[in-house]
Amino acid sequence: MSFILQKLINFIRHILTGKDNSTYDIARVSSLLVLLVGLSLETYMVIKTGQFDIESYFQAGAIFLTGSGLGVFIKHTTEPNS
Numbered sequence: 485m486s487f488i489l490q491k492l493i494n495f496i497r498h499i500l501t502g503k504d505n506s507t508y509d510i511a512r513v514s515s516l517l518v519l520l521v522g523l524s525l526e527t528y529m530v531i532k533t534g535q536f537d538i539e540s541y542f543q544a545g546a547i548f549l550t551g552s553g554l555g556v557f558i559k560h561t562t563e564p565n566s
Contacts, residue, residue, distance in 0.1 A: 502563035511555035
């Protein structure tokens with residue numbers, strides 16, 4: 485496996501796991517899935533209609549970031565230390 489690909493895999497694992505870097509955090513994984521689905525749907529709508537509503541896009545982004553951050557914050561007390 486190439487060096488860059490290995491670094492990318494490690495980066496994604498660090499983003500999706502808790503403090504111990506081995507236990508996947510459901511709040512982080514679900515946030516990633518919601519982000520990917522949201523970006524995919526927005527891309528589809530721009531291609532289909534040719535229009536992009538930046539105000540609603542950033543409102544949805546703010547709601548998403550608030551919910552994700554709150555989910556990770558609430559869950560951080562239940563994570564194993566090592």
